[in-house]
Amino acid sequence: MQINITQLRDSLADKGLKVTPQRMNILEAIYSLNNHPTAENIISYVREKHPNVATGTVYKVLDTLVENELIKKVKTDSDTMRYDGIMNHHHHLYCTECELIEDYVDEDLDKILKNYFKKKNFSGFTVEEVVLQIRGKFDKC
Amino acid sequence: MQINITQLRDSLADKGLKVTPQRMNILEAIYSLNNHPTAENIISYVREKHPNVATGTVYKVLDTLVENELIKKVKTDSDTMRYDGIMNHHHHLYCTECELIEDYVDEDLDKILKNYFKKKNFSGFTVEEVVLQIRGKFDKC
DNA sequence: ACCTAAATGAGAATAATTCTTAATAAAGAA
DNA sequence: TTCTTTATTAAGAATTATTCTCATTTAGGT
Known part of the structure; x- marks a missing residue:
């Protein structure tokens, strides 16, 4: 750092x-x-x-x-x-095998999601932030 | 139920x-x-x-x-x-004001995400499941 | 009905976190 | 710089959620 x-x-x-x-x-x-x-x-x-x-x-x-x-x-x-400690908007990769959590930054994805939810327009709920929990496996695990 | x-x-x-x-x-x-x-x-x-x-x-x-x-x-x-108890793939709405967590099912969104991550093809990580934490506020809160 | 491994009850033990209180120290005022 | 006020900290007790231990019970196959 x-x-x-x-x-x-x-x-x-x-x-x-x-x-x-x-x-x-x-x-x-x-x-x-x-x-x-x-x-x-x-x-x-x-x-x-x-x-x-x-x-x-x-x-x-x-x-x-x-x-x-x-x-x-x-x-x-x-x-x-x-x-x-990272305050930029980001998602997390969770490995099902090990305890590691990795940050995942993807502005394209964020744009897609933002658009999607803007169009969707939930009734009764205002979306503030969308965070993805991406579960999977690191190849090394 | x-x-x-x-x-x-x-x-x-x-x-x-x-x-x-x-x-x-x-x-x-x-x-x-x-x-x-x-x-x-x-x-x-x-x-x-x-x-x-x-x-x-x-x-x-x-x-x-x-x-x-x-x-x-x-x-x-x-x-x-x-x-x-709901085992179908779904996401969660988290209200920042109250303790309520609401289920959110959206197959269109799931398709978009599935495609996106298929194309993306992380190196070193195989995606198994993507769950969204959608944070926001219910109007009633 | 019987046997055996798996499940349960009771309560002690642990782990993570919060609370309490007296002592300390930061930041602004003099 | 020294003083004052108020927030912060150390120490350890308390709480909360969860796990463990072990003797007893029970489900499900025989």
Whole structure:
């Protein structure tokens, strides 16, 4: 990731959030850990350098970051929540064999979907966002 | 739901599963409770008539039913798993205001997506199923 | 009716997350 | 810079959803 300290700091400040070391570390962890880390993954990473960060703090900070649209939550079939630092609209590839979740960006597809739903015009429901869960198998699995 | 006892019994037997009252009750609960009940919802429903069904049994039966493709798990953004008795391929409308998840069946859309992904031909990944999470707002909310 | 493997009940155990409270620290004001 | 206010954090207890263990029961074939 080519995110630097100043950018992290600004992304917090721009949302009117206090810039604390914990928040900085957690943001950095999410950008450094590739592929949708769990809270657990993030806690381990942060504790390598800052062993006394409390579990509750990490969860609280993650919630705050999600609320302020600095990161996203990703739900999986298992029971643990995972987090995603990429805020551009994207879909997810779920492998049925392994735990890997890969991001999938496809603007053409998004255009097609947007058109489709515009034409469709649900009665009683306004579409805001469409995210695809693409299930399948990586060849290597 | 227009599912009768005999149909429930057969759906279990066809999969080679023993037909137990617990399994029958749980299946019936899922079909009767509209809109993607949680395990909790199912437990309450079943216990109205059969107060001594164990929590663990319900979870075990739900797993068995999912494994045998008699029901599906539905992922939500919150931390509780929900279940779905409709096995035809379908998508979900998620309301950002309320807890309701509505099924959405659209064969035209499925055709479009199928074609799109056939042409696209990911390298290194074989698509098996595409499910849309359609987020938005019901007008009534 | 009998046998055997599979299913269940009861409740303890675990895992992930949330809550509580006192102590600490960030950011603006003086 | 120092002070003040208020949000944030550490620590660990509490909660919630789910899984596990094991003794007992039961479905379904014989």
